[in-house]
Amino acid sequence: GAGVSQSPSNKVTEKGKDVELRCDPISGHTALYWYRQSLGQGLEFLIYFQGNSAPDKSGLPSDRFSAERTGGSVSTLTIQRTQQEDSAVYLCASSSPFGGLAGLGNEQFFGPGTRLTVL
């Protein structure tokens, strides 16, 4: 079946503009994650959604970052008033709820990422 897809693959924006990044998880996966991969910081957790539970936003670096997940499927990560330090590859992943304890420890399937460049 189809894997995790992300759009756009590349986004170039000017400092101060808002951007929206989209993630389509694997069908049936109730958990969805956003990570950021940058040269200076490596791979960082941003936020995750698990079913109907409140999202874990503990990794969001500032209140300029927000995410939503509509209908338990597609997710959008929004960055307001972008800064140059936001330049990174934004990765989305999803995992199945089956197996283990509520899917804990399940493989996270990653999308190809969105490369964001803030000029």
Next chain:
Amino acid sequence: AQSVTQLDSQVPVFEEAPVELRCNYSSSVSVYLFWYVQYPNQGLQLLLKYLSGSTLVKGINGFEAEFNKSQTSFHLRKPSVHISDTAEYFCAVSSSNDYKLSFGAGTTVTVRA
């Protein structure tokens, strides 16, 4: 909170030689451990994981890793590498009651003929 340290940022190795990538973690609770690989210009792919049971875990592409609780380590090994193993390798940890992953800084493996 958990943290992961990958002790080698770059590992050059000749084709058909063995390779070991070192990973240490710290956590105050029990953990799950993972190794992911990122091939050039591709997304992350799971190589193997440790949840419980046997401390020697076998994964895809001939890789294996050993969980050592006393040394808080989860080193990745392959007895004979191929050119196609050139990639970046990430060790990751989650607590056993949480979903999010904490990643190490990554180890770049370059396999030369």
